[in-house]
Amino acid sequence: MSDSAYSVLLGSLGLIIAASELAQQPREVVQVAVLITAGLVIVAFYLLACVIWPYANCTRCAGDGKSRSLSGKKFRNCPRCKGTGRRRRIGRRLLDRRNNHRNR
Ligand SMILES: [Zn+2]
Structure with missing residues (x-):
């Protein structure tokens, strides 16, 4: 094989590799974009659920509101929920804090 033919072969091989890398990169970018979008959708639904159902059972008394004797x-x-038996969910606390900052 002559030197020029060898260099052309190497050059075209390099082009093919570069082209395949270019073709792969957008696919990964799309996958990352899909993951980020899915995460945002999940967070949005969680926050919406925290607007509709702001409370969950107190973790210490399991919603009973009572600390019982032996x-x-x-x-x-x-003592944790002061007898209400409920706690504000984390998402709801975030939303309330944001609203309080906005109202100041
Ligand atoms: Zn409690």
Whole structure:
């Protein structure tokens, strides 16, 4: 094989590799874009759910609102939720904080 034919072969091989890399890169960019979009959609639905259902059961009393004695007959208010039995969900707390900043 002559030197010129060899260099042409190498050059075309390089072009093919460069072309395949160019073809691959947009696909990865599209995959990342799809992942980011899916994440944003999930976050949006979570925040929407936090608007509609802002509360969840208190984690310490499981929504009971009572801190019971050892016998289970006597109780006082749950110290964490102060007897309400509920806690504000994390997304709702974020939304409330944002609204408070906006109103100032
Ligand atoms: Zn509680």
